[in-house]
């Protein structure tokens with residue numbers, strides 16, 4: 001029986017992580033469990049920075065970006081020694097269940113803790129939307145909205161100056177932010193790691209647009225698909241159009257969660273507590289067909305999540 005639960009956030013922060021932490025804490029207290037917050041991700045866990053959480057510990061955070069528990073990318077958690085230290089810290093507090101809010105790298109740490117006898121549940125928190133088995137990850141919707149807002153501002157200046165803008169967005173090896181934002185803002189071209197691209201063709205497309213009177217172009221590049229500066233320089237050579245490169249960077253990770261992310265995070269955090277109460281372990285919560293379900297944790301590293309080719313083709317068809 002799990003009666004002491006801890007929650008940590010790990011990896012890159014994502015808007016909505018706070019809402020997930022709040023849900024874990026309040027749902028646990030509702031069910032009369034003791035709940036603890038681990039600060040600074042796995043790094044803090046190894047250093048035993050663990051504090052008892054009360055209802056008020058998570059007051060006024062549901063709408064805030066970042067993570068009140070803070071986060072880290074912790075290499076030591078890849079080592080047997082680090083994992084043993086982390087498990088010992090939890091045991092010292094009598095904690096037997098851990099909720100890990102983060103990406104697939106963070107789930108590897110959770111799996112290691114399961115080998116030390118702890119019950120672990122993953123909650124997908126990453127703006128990249130790159131976790132297999134869940135249709136959405138916490139923070140993705142907010143990041144897409146941030147990109148759309150930024151690109152619509154760039155569009156104003158792009159059309160005033162008749163320029164092409166190459167906009168690099170985050171997403172490591174996953175083009176979902178670029179794809180969703182590109183479709184939502186009507187980008188002329190979306191360059192993502194999942195689809196091979198030909199810069200000559202893209203250059204010709206820009207030229208066709210210029211010929212029919214278009215006064216700007218927006219090219220969204222996912223960071224994993226190539227260097228935006230090099231792509232910009234090459235397109236300038238091919239199409240001869242004046243261009244500028246904007247790298248949106250970490251602005252995409254900040255800001256208040258959208259309503260969709262705050263609700264998703266809240267439902268996922270609560271589901272994680274239910275899972276631990278029901279004796280589950282090595283599972284992750286997942287958004288699936290408008291429901292929140294449980295999936296095996298190792299599914300997250302089984303393969304890359306499927307890419308929505310239909311959405312990509314639609315964006316392409318509409319940007320002729």
Ligand code: F6P
Pocket residue numbers: 012073103126127128170171172223253
């Ligand atoms: O995984 C989330 C993410 O924002 C990726 O999109 C990006 O490549 C990476 O984190 C950046 O990591 P860091 O904040 O460590 O530079």
